[in-house]
Amino acid sequence: MRLEEIQLQFISLPLKTPFATSFGREDTKRAWIITVRGEGIEGYAESVASDLPLYSEETHASVYYAIRDAIIPHLQGNITDPQEISLRLQSIRGNRMAKAAVEMAIWDWFAKSERQPLYRLLGGRDVDRIPVGVSIGIQDSPEQLGAVAESYWKQGYRRLKIKIRPGWDVIPLRLLRARLGDEVPIMADANSAYRLADRDHFKEFEDLHLMMIEQPLAYDDIVDHATLAKTLSTPICLDESIHSVDDARKAWELGALGIINLKVGRVGGYAPSLAIEAFARQHHIPLWCGGMLETGIGRAHNLHLTTLAGFTLPGDTSASDRYFWQDIITEPFALNADGTLTVPTGPGIGVDLDPKRMQEVCTYEETWKI
Numbered sequence: 001m002r003l004e005e006i007q008l009q010f011i012s013l014p015l016k017t018p019f020a021t022s023f024g025r026e027d028t029k030r031a032w033i034i035t036v037r038g039e040g041i042e043g044y045a046e047s048v049a050s051d052l053p054l055y056s057e058e059t060h061a062s063v064y065y066a067i068r069d070a071i072i073p074h075l076q077g078n079i080t081d082p083q084e085i086s087l088r089l090q091s092i093r094g095n096r097m098a099k100a101a102v103e104m105a106i107w108d109w110f111a112k113s114e115r116q117p118l119y120r121l122l123g124g125r126d127v128d129r130i131p132v133g134v135s136i137g138i139q140d141s142p143e144q145l146g147a148v149a150e151s152y153w154k155q156g157y158r159r160l161k162i163k164i165r166p167g168w169d170v171i172p173l174r175l176l177r178a179r180l181g182d183e184v185p186i187m188a189d190a191n192s193a194y195r196l197a198d199r200d201h202f203k204e205f206e207d208l209h210l211m212m213i214e215q216p217l218a219y220d221d222i223v224d225h226a227t228l229a230k231t232l233s234t235p236i237c238l239d240e241s242i243h244s245v246d247d248a249r250k251a252w253e254l255g256a257l258g259i260i261n262l263k264v265g266r267v268g269g270y271a272p273s274l275a276i277e278a279f280a281r282q283h284h285i286p287l288w289c290g291g292m293l294e295t296g297i298g299r300a301h302n303l304h305l306t307t308l309a310g311f312t313l314p315g316d317t318s319a320s321d322r323y324f325w326q327d328i329i330t331e332p333f334a335l336n337a338d339g340t341l342t343v344p345t346g347p348g349i350g351v352d353l354d355p356k357r358m359q360e361v362c363t364y365e366e367t368w369k370i
């Protein structure tokens with residue numbers, strides 16, 4: 001199997017409502033959609049890099065240069081197994097979102113060539129529905145948070161993740177808990193907004209019965225997280241700090257890692273994701289699939305990954321209408337009444353780009369021969 005060309009299309013999609021976190025506020029989703037072509041087959045993926053380096057170092061600009069200058073030269077020659085792509089790209093440091101976007105498109109391309117849904121190639125289970133949660137940005141008032149969260153809960157989402165930052169944490173969470181009751185699974189995501197010096201403040205979270213607190217401390221830390229974890233009974237979940245199975249192992253050995261949020265883009269592709277999933281399964285570490293406000297392309301990839309047995313908690317892969325007025329795929333993802341999304345069963349990721357919608361939202365494109 002040989003690749004002939006790779007295309008990058010830059011899209012700009014308005015979000016239904018702005019998404020605010022401790023690091024910033026977005027009202028538009030921008031991303032590169034990657035298409036690889038060869039042997040008459042196309043594979044698709046989406047880069048999860050951001051406009052600015054606020055979540056991680058990677059941006060749309062860095063992804064463009066990494067793919068053009070560093071990644072494309074490694075894609076020549078015969079590809080016999082998509083697992084080998086990650087090895088070919090091993091010498092390139094960092095740039096994991098760029099590597100993941102290309103590697104994921106090649107997995108889709110390969111699965112389509114074998115006429116198999118992607119999850120089979122990944123070793124996933126034949127489950128047709130994936131239980132999902134929803135990530136709720138920082139709101140203008142606790143009342144607004146209560147209304148938004150309650151409406152998602154009534155739609156059927158299986159757990160609510162509330163974005164927090166200093167000044168927007170215990171009080172809105174306590175009011176939300178009082179409004180929804182003790183049975184609703186609630187967690188908090190700080191996106192690195194706190195310091196270890198805030199450890200006493202975290203004691204106030206304990207009676208909220210949160211499933212977990214995600215990434216409370218620095219984006220590049222595991223040591224202080226381990227110290228904090230020892231003082232709390234609420235589990236710590238790591239997102240930003242985990243880039244590889246070695247990071248997961250070190251964090252686990254230090255006691256920093258109670259739960260893992262896995263994002264394929266953050267760790268550099270499916271090969272490292274499968275290693276992390278196997279590690280989590282081996283050590284009985286709860287695992288869930290994170291999200292980066294992806295379009296239907298990234299969302300389909302996330303669902304295929306989540307069929308693997310190690311994914312034991314509902315993730316952030318919400319329905320298309322939680323984010324966008326109109327997605328870029330022909331059959332957008334809808335939430336089933338039981339709080340699940342349906343895994344597409346066609347070849348590869350099983351979803352197709354909507355050419356008319358792509359024309360509306362694509363602002364730039366470039367194609368390279370391989």
Ligand code: OSB
Nearest residue numbers: 055135191290291292293294316
């Ligand atoms: O920290 O998980 C995060 C979105 C953008 C950047 C970082 C994060 C998020 C989310 C949204 O929480 C998850 C989603 O709904 O896709």
Ligand code: MG
Nearest residue numbers: 189214215239
């Ligand atoms: Mg997070």
